[in-house]
Amino acid sequence: MLQLNYLRDHREAVIQRLKHRFFLTAEEDVDRILAFDRKRRQLQLDLDTTQARSNALSKEIGQRMKEGNQEAAESARRETAELKQRAREWGEELATTEKALYDVLVTLPNLPHASVPAGRTAEENEVVLQHGTLPDLPETALPHWDLVKQYDRKTGPIVDFELGTKITGAGFPVYKGKGARIQRALVNFFLDEAQRAGYVEIQPPLVINRDSGFGTGQLPDKDGQMYHIPEEDFFLIPTAEVPITNLYRDVILASADLPVKHVGYTPCFRREAGSWGAHVRGLNRLHQFDKVEIVQVCQPEHSYAVLEEMSQYVQGLLRKLELPYRVLRLCGGDMGFTAALTYDMEVYSAAQKRWLEVSSISNFETYQANRLKLRYKVEGKTQLLHTLNGSALALPRVLAAILENNQTSEGILLPKILQPYAGFEKID
RNA sequence: AGAGGGAUGGCAGAGUGGUCGAUUGCGGCGGUCUUGAAAACCGUUGGCUGUAAAAGGUCCGGGGGUUCGAAUCCCUCUCCCUCUGCCA
The missing domain is CATH 3.30.930.10 (Bira Bifunctional Protein; Domain 2)
Structure with a gap:
């Protein structure tokens, strides 16, 4: 499997080298992967932010309850409900995107070494x-x-x-x-x-x-x-x-x-x-x-x-x-x-x-x-x-x-x- | 195949709902001491993701669930161990 980060940084080279082995859908596949990757990273960022907030709230709830401050705990708890819903949605979309990315990525063959002769058969x-x-x-x-x-x-x-x-x-x-x-x-x-x-x-x-x-x-x-x-x-x-x-x-x-x-x-x-x-x-x-x-x-x-x-x-x-x-x-x-x-x-x-x-x-x-x-x-x-x-x-x-x-x-x-x-x- | 017990960081082994990515020991790495080594002492020591670097996120066999919060509770799958049976 090709390395995603290499693909990110060397789009042109990857496409050229794949064409060298007559992998005809190279350009299309690479661009699909890169698009999925951009989407994936944005979703990951959104999800991470939501979860970070959610984690902080959970800790706070624990604290408040220890202090016996039921009211503050309850208010924090209400906020997490919404976060949870958002996180679920991001998470599902992220999983779908990752799967889609992966499905294309595994179909890409290895990049031929520079010394590999051109040729089809x-x-x-x-x-x-x-x-x-x-x-x-x-x-x-x-x-x-x-x-x-x-x-x-x-x-x-x-x-x-x-x-x-x-x-x-x-x-x-x-x-x-x-x-x-x-x-x-x-x-x-x-x-x-x-x-x-x-x-x-x-x-x-x-x-x-x-x-x-x-x-x-x-x-x-x-x-x-x-x-x-x-x-x-x-x-x-x-x-x-x-x-x-x-x-x-x-x-x-x-x-x-x-x-x-x-x-x-x-x-x-x-x-x-x-x-x-x-x-x-x-x-x-x-x-x-x-x-x-x-x-x-x-x-x-x-x-x-x-x-x-x-x-x-x-x-x-x-x-x-x-x-x-x-x-x-x-x-x-x-x-x-x-x-x-x-x-x-x-x-x-x-x-x-x-x-x-x-x-x-x-x-x-x-x-x-x-x-x-x-x-x-x-x-x-x-x-x-x-x-x-x-x-x-x-x-x-x-x-x-x-x-x-x-x-x-x-x-x-x-x-x-x-x-x-x-x-x-x-x-x- | 039947009954029971397990699966936690390189290894051993704690942890049974809340500052736990995880006590501790061994091992590894760095240092002090030493002519050198050992011993002793001090420090450090997971993967993935993410970032310029951080922060953050995620992972306690896999998957799903309960909960504001799960290594910890529930369901399920896989694997391992012990005993019984069978067998090269």
């Missing part, structure tokens, strides 16, 4: 860098959804989509044998690496309440993307970002606590309503998948350095996995609602001949912190912190790329770094 994202050579596979190379059926020759499909359909439905694959072991190897590898980089591991709940969903920005408008449990109004987490960042909801940290660095492995659940179509075969898009997520909370002046650090960290993982990758800086139109700047990491999946997003690393600046009321003390004042997070990494597409890129006539070779974690070198 994914086509206009900026390729920051590309690393590694793209494998040149023979024509007979298979996409991973065919490869998984072919291996393991001994135990059957290492990722079984049909079986998952039987148990649940499309998008819930079953990992078996070496497929399951590779997943576990990846999780352990990612967690160990994060720990070495100073991230403290968290095992959060996989089910969250409405307040948590609001804190990180999934609610109110993305509730259709989460699985909902109506009996208790809970949601299955779409990412570990939600429970981990919400650990710091309503928290005031000391400077000495910063930066906060957390890592968590969780399954993630996404309804992906409306996003099925071409290019979603196999592991490319799932309703349930595993992900290791890194989260940081830091001082505003450090957050862009932290973002770069997180980007370097994730790139390090991809290099260790020997996967060709590229880094994108998302354009204004493609960025998530809550982000100020996002880097996407894509690996090259050689049989599909496609780049697959395996990580998205974002700086939310104060957008989430404002909703979370996540602050710290600096020179005696409380100030909003900055939050960041990134996948490190999402498993299915990493697995897809490993399977496709490393296929040989003798089987699929695991990257060296994973072999000790998996306990085998090759799927055959």
Whole structure:
């Protein structure tokens, strides 16, 4: 959520930056907010004045009654009746105005950082860098959804989509044998690496309440993307970002606590309503998948350095996995609602001949912190912190790329770094 | 799930209708003393809103009510604890 006082002082800049991400009603919305804000402040002033008078009278009534001066007490009491009526009216109008202001304010996305490229769609994202050579596979190379059926020759499909359909439905694959072991190897590898980089591991709940969903920005408008449990109004987490960042909801940290660095492995659940179509075969898009997520909370002046650090960290993982990758800086139109700047990491999946997003690393600046009321003390004042997070990494597409890129006539070779974690070198 | 008891400032814990945003202790911060530290002593120490700074307003789990006045009384919701039951 944008900060109202910033909006008050920087109307033009806010509108310009919102337009940068093709938020078309920017000007209209900002002006509505500012109008509500002016009204709100006037009402607040009126209400405060009335209540101050009312409070003074109440004290006086107490005094008079103690003195036994019934008459004076009664006269003061008569005056409060009128004040009370006025206060009620101001109060109701104030509440209505605040609600109206808030309803518009929460629909405004975050302001894009100055370095965010202009652009409306994914086509206009900026390729920051590309690393590694793209494998040149023979024509007979298979996409991973065919490869998984072919291996393991001994135990059957290492990722079984049909079986998952039987148990649940499309998008819930079953990992078996070496497929399951590779997943576990990846999780352990990612967690160990994060720990070495100073991230403290968290095992959060996989089910969250409405307040948590609001804190990180999934609610109110993305509730259709989460699985909902109506009996208790809970949601299955779409990412570990939600429970981990919400650990710091309503928290005031000391400077000495910063930066906060957390890592968590969780399954993630996404309804992906409306996003099925071409290019979603196999592991490319799932309703349930595993992900290791890194989260940081830091001082505003450090957050862009932290973002770069997180980007370097994730790139390090991809290099260790020997996967060709590229880094994108998302354009204004493609960025998530809550982000100020996002880097996407894509690996090259050689049989599909496609780049697959395996990580998205974002700086939310104060957008989430404002909703979370996540602050710290600096020179005696409380100030909003900055939050960041990134996948490190999402498993299915990493697995897809490993399977496709490393296929040989003798089987699929695991990257060296994973072999000790998996306990085998090759799927055959 | 049933019965009972709770929810107060970073923590502990008073406060049962009126100068209570809240006694006190611990912790934190600043100071005196000390070569330094500890101890002792003195001072200070909530959030939000508002202002140039004040003043003022608001908040004692959430919401609603009674009253001139509510942390305190009433209703309701949520959560926690104890006992009983069930269960990985």
